[in-house]
Amino acid sequence: MSSRLSYYLQRSVRFLSPAPPVIANRYPRLHNVLWVTKAAGYALLFGHLITTYGFSYTGTWGVSMLPSIASSGDFVLISKFYRHGRGLEVGDLVTYKHPYHGDQGLYGIKRLVGLPGDFVLRDSPGAKEGVMIQVPQGHCWIVGDNLPLSRDSRMFGPIPLGLIKGKVIAKSQLFGRDFKWMKNPLQDVADDMHDEEDETI
């Protein structure tokens, strides 16, 4: 039976080896068209993989994140490794599908202020009664940096983590000019602010 096996193995090897370039030699224009189509297909395929699961670079517009992100002209680098809230911390900039217009393709960028279980201020500081609410499981609370001109969780409530599509890790101008990493601005409470007397409580 080993001759039968070797016959099929040889057939598979010939199948997997590249064919002689008949089209390239005899029909050069067709070969060019096919090559361009193939390259476009590959670009679409791997472009989708990279932008959905890796990184994407896109322009922004809107005043809700001033002064962190300009009202127009800024481009952001988004890491999709943080989609669906994986590995996110309070203070990160996140991109999300809009709860009202997301199915029409609208995405937004806001700052993550509450993870599931956290207690957040429902309205702006100083407004209304100062009610604090707990973020439900599987949801998050996002707020824009420009509080008076931002429509965010204070208006539409907590959003499901399934709407979070990535984390903004850097911003730049067109073609990558003035590139700047966007780090989490929150700092731990300084240790020297801790009073010795408080420990007795």
Add this chain to the structure above:
Amino acid sequence: MSPILTGRVLYQCAKTSIFTTAVAIFANDNLFEIVSISGMSMTPALSPDHNTSGTQDWIVLWKMQPTNNIKRGDIVSYLSPHDVDKIVVKRVIGLDGDTVLLDQRRRSAMPPEKQRGWDSWGGKCVVPYGHLWVEGDHWRGSLDSNHYGPIPKSLIDGRALGLVWPWSRFGQTPWTQYRSKTRVIEGIAVCPKEWEL
């Protein structure tokens, strides 16, 4: 006979498998996805024998703009608002603008702490703009909008086209013959002024 596993053959195998994987992921995200219905929440339309023999139905979902022309009674899939790692398949009961009159039977199947949340709706819910009210057909055991309220349309991942397994029911849509008992007063979706684009 020349050695079989030459570098060229290995390279060709790697190229083919990477290309095939990329095509599969692209098609899965943008065109069709096949999921299994594990759980009793959609019986008897989907996975009717899950409790007895453990057999699951497999359905194919259409992923391109699934909420375009969505109708009451369609089956949709989405990431659970309570557990983002779980894909949930349920039926659309109310579109935006509808008033859903909550089903009392479903309240009796809930644990007491969830019943308090259900009571806070006051018996009915007006579905906001851009949202959907989804329910599982099996009123006795279904985590759906009765637990977490209406879900945003942007959360919807896919819309069911038909069954692919079991083979005997390939291509059928058994859920279209079922009419949900939850009463819905139809309304018109109006985008609130402050959220207009």
